[in-house]
Amino acid sequence: xxxxxxxxxxxxxxxxxxxxxxxxxxxxxxxxxxxxxxxxxxxxxxxxxxxxxxxxxxxxxxxxxxxxxxxxxxxxxxxxxxxxxxxxxxxxxxxxxxxxxxxxxxxxxxxxxxxxxxxxxxxxxxxxxxxxxxxxxxxxxxxxxxxxxxxxxxxxxxxxxxxxxxxxxxxxxxxxxxxxxxxxxxxxxxxxxxxxxxxxxxxxxxxxxxxxxxxxxxxxxxxxxxxxxxxxxxxxxxxxxxxxxxxxxxxxxxxxxxxxxxxxxxxxxxxxxxx
Ligand SMILES: *[C@@H]1O[C@H](CO)[C@@H](O)[C@H](O)[C@H]1NC(C)=O
Ligand SMILES: *[C@@H]1O[C@H](CO)[C@@H](O)[C@H](O)[C@H]1NC(C)=O
Numbered sequence: 001x002x003x004x005x006x007x008x009x010x011x012x013x014x015x016x017x018x019x020x021x022x023x024x025x026x027x028x029x030x031x032x033x034x035x036x037x038x039x040x041x042x043x044x045x046x047x048x049x050x051x052x053x054x055x056x057x058x059x060x061x062x063x064x065x066x067x068x069x070x071x072x073x074x075x076x077x078x079x080x081x082x083x084x085x086x087x088x089x090x091x092x093x094x095x096x097x098x099x100x101x102x103x104x105x106x107x108x109x110x111x112x113x114x115x116x117x118x119x120x121x122x123x124x125x126x127x128x129x130x131x132x133x134x135x136x137x138x139x140x141x142x143x144x145x146x147x148x149x150x151x152x153x154x155x156x157x158x159x160x161x162x163x164x165x166x167x168x169x170x171x172x173x174x175x176x177x178x179x180x181x182x183x184x185x186x187x188x189x190x191x192x193x194x195x196x197x198x199x200x201x202x203x204x205x206x207x208x209x210x211x212x213x214x215x216x217x218x219x220x221x222x223x224x225x226x227x228x229x230x231x232x233x234x235x236x237x238x239x240x241x242x243x244x245x246x247x248x249x250x251x252x253x254x255x256x257x258x259x260x261x262x263x264x265x266x267x268x269x270x271x272x273x274x275x
Pocket of ligand 1: 056057058070072091
């Protein structure tokens with residue numbers, strides 16, 4: 001008799017849990033459009049940024065002795081749950097008043113070769129400035145290899161315009177880096193090609209000589225006699241060019257040389273005489 005009541009209570013609990021799960025799951029960056037019409041490029045970028053989502057970033061700006069602000073930032077997560085979707089929140093150091101600069105439910109993201117631009121729109125409205133529009137945070141993430149995330153800082157606050165104002169931040173991270181391609185230069189490709197060709201030549205020739213010609217010993221190397229001749233030729237050439245002392249100096253040469261050396265000073269004198 002209590003069964004229907006019991007079941008409906010269970011159902012209610014499950015529904016509440018489901019809603020709660022849905023809500024915690026949904027509190028991440030949301031780009032414009034619903035699931036089916038979202039940009040694939042933006043979704044791919046959000047996936048790239050996911051490793052940073054567990055980190056928190058703080059930067060303090062001291063405008064004067066009495067005026068300072070703390071900016072808290074998270075990548076695609078709420079800074080704290082009391083701020084509705086606030087992904088970048090400013091806290092006034094004097095009175096602790098918080099202002100949401102940008103919300104993660106209004107995210108825009110795009111990238112270049114070595115940077116990612118993350119924009120949170122839908123922040124709290126400006127008062128007198130910027131035509132009272134909603135605040136906007138622009139975060140430029142630059143590629144820096146080997147660094148998960150660092151150097152979060154504020155660059156500027158543009159608010160003296162009638163519209164399109166923004167807060168500009170920057171940080172470094174390796175998620176913004178392009179995928180590393182293999183660094184094979186033309187030279188190394190050539191070297192690899194030549195090496196493989198030589199290997200194929202030696203192995204193929206060896207097998208041919210051994211299995212088809214039936215050669216034994218050193219004769220198994222392809223074109224053995226040719227390489228042997230070439231080796232001898234090179235050795236001769238080297239002997240001719242590189243050996244510092246001649247192996248035997250012809251006797252006649254020495255004689256001629258001595259004679260000529262004797263004559264030389266006179267020749268030089270003859271040359272000088274007319275002057
Ligand atoms: C960042 O600043 C806020 C507000 O001052 C503070 O509550 C929080 O602990 C700081 N977080 C880190 C990681 O420094
Ligand atoms: C984002 O969240 C804020 C606060 O809940 C809400 O006012 C705003 O309409 C939301 N924006 C979108 C596009 O849903």
